Amino acid sequence: MTDASYRDGMRVISPLIPAIVAFGASFGVLAKAAGVDSLAALVMSASTFAGSAQFAVVSVLGAGGTAAAAIGAAVLLNARYAPMALAASGAFRGGPVRRLLEAQLLVDESWALSSRDDGFDIKVLLGAGGILYVGWNAGTAIGVLAGDSLTDPATLGLDAAFPALFLALLAPLLRSDGSIALAAALIGAAIALTLTPFTPAGLPVIAATAACLVGLARPRSARHRRRELAGETSS
């Protein structure tokens, strides 16, 4: 890999810190509003560390749903982490315990920010993921303590920051990988949007992973030729 460091991961995530803290706070507020024990909300942010799934749990329970329904929705939302972690698995080092622990810092943003032409940069993933983890948990604590006296993040447009972030991270992949990556992206987005009205939230994004099968339909990409020339070892 390059000489990227944990600090690079921390630096590159910094524009997102206010949004992460604000969303962590809104999770804390919503959990309180749904009558959830404060300690349970804090433990969930520390152990699950996945915004959309946590919001789903609180909203299902708040609407009177069962624990089974809430768990089902949340697991569906988090199922995308299996293919994401698999894609990044080559970057992880060390024994199973270290891999298991480090993999917990993989969330959408840290995964996307650490994506490189030739794989994933584990130090960027861990640096960015660590900052996100601290911000998310600090935000949850603020939300649980402050209650509903906080501003809705949507008022600040923070909910629009995330799709723009993911588009910004997608753009360099399209520039370097060309038409095959563009095809995967367009098919993935089309699958996700088509399924949204008909399936539970979370499923559209998982189903979109099927778009990567276009990789079988075409001869190897320029990226692979480059990688082979580089001996599959370094960037």
Add this chain to the structure above:
Amino acid sequence: MSAMWLCVIGVGTATIALKAAGPVLAAGRELPQGASRVVDLLAPALLAALVATQAFATDERLVLDERAAGLLAGGVAILLRAPLLVVVLAAAATAAGLRVIS
């Protein structure tokens, strides 16, 4: 035990396993050529799906709201090769501004 604590344990355990499965089980293994070609395309496919759902979906409905305008502003910033911070701020400011007006 309350429903929330059941969820904390159930969702927490499942999420830890989902994140760790690939890195732990695929440790030190080279994926076959065809598989790695497919896995490489997971990134663009998943990122595009995240863009689409986070901009145009609310729960199980497709919606066109201020987030779409924010995404458009972010897209323009990306085309102009603006830094990530500018892209994110352009999107947030556009959505927030439109919400103030409407």
